[in-house]
Amino acid sequence: MQTAPHVNFKGNCREAFNFYAETFGGRIVFAMTYGEAPGSENAPAEVRRQIIHARVDFGGQYLLGCDAPADRYQAPQGFAVMAALEKPADAERVFKALAESGTISMPFQETFWAHGFGMCTDRFGTPWMVNCAKPPEALEAVRGRSSASAGRA
Numbered sequence: 001m002q003t004a005p006h007v008n009f010k011g012n013c014r015e016a017f018n019f020y021a022e023t024f025g026g027r028i029v030f031a032m033t034y035g036e037a038p039g040s041e042n043a044p045a046e047v048r049r050q051i052i053h054a055r056v057d058f059g060g061q062y063l064l065g066c067d068a069p070a071d072r073y074q075a076p077q078g079f080a081v082m083a084a085l086e087k088p089a090d091a092e093r094v095f096k097a098l099a100e101s102g103t104i105s106m107p108f109q110e111t112f113w114a115h116g117f118g119m120c121t122d123r124f125g126t127p128w129m130v131n132c133a134k135p136p137e138a139l140e141a142v143r144g145r146s147s148a149s150a151g152r153a
Contacts, residue, residue, distance in 0.1 A: 006065060034049075
């Protein structure tokens with residue numbers, strides 16, 4: 001099984017997906033407007049150029065999205081799209097790109113589990129967590145120190 005996030009946009013899905021493809025080095029493999037979809041004759045003129053379905057490929061991982069009808073759009077809440085990168089410099093670059101003209105809820109910084117981690121909401125309204133994980137053995141060492149100090153309490 002594979003899962004993939006599906007994100008709704010408020011009329012700017014095409015712009016967002018172009019940005020994500022560029023930022024992550026991905027490729028838009030599908031994008032269809034409401035005007036190109038079956039039944040498009042019933043679509044209001046103001047939405048015919050908006051995206052009914054899009055898919056960007058990040059080398060086997062996908063992000064899906066669409067422009068939600070105005071009366072059904074809700075700002076995302078209660079989740080974040082996780083971007084896991086192997087190199088700290090790449091993770092920091094991606095975080096800066098996502099945070100530009102957006103809002104930062106946790107600055108990109110080293111944590112006990114990551115060489116770098118940060119949280120932001122991009123200019124399109126999508127919440128992101130960017131992570132560059134430390135190796136499992138580093139986490140086990142943290143757990144060992146934590147357990148030892150808890151035993152002394």
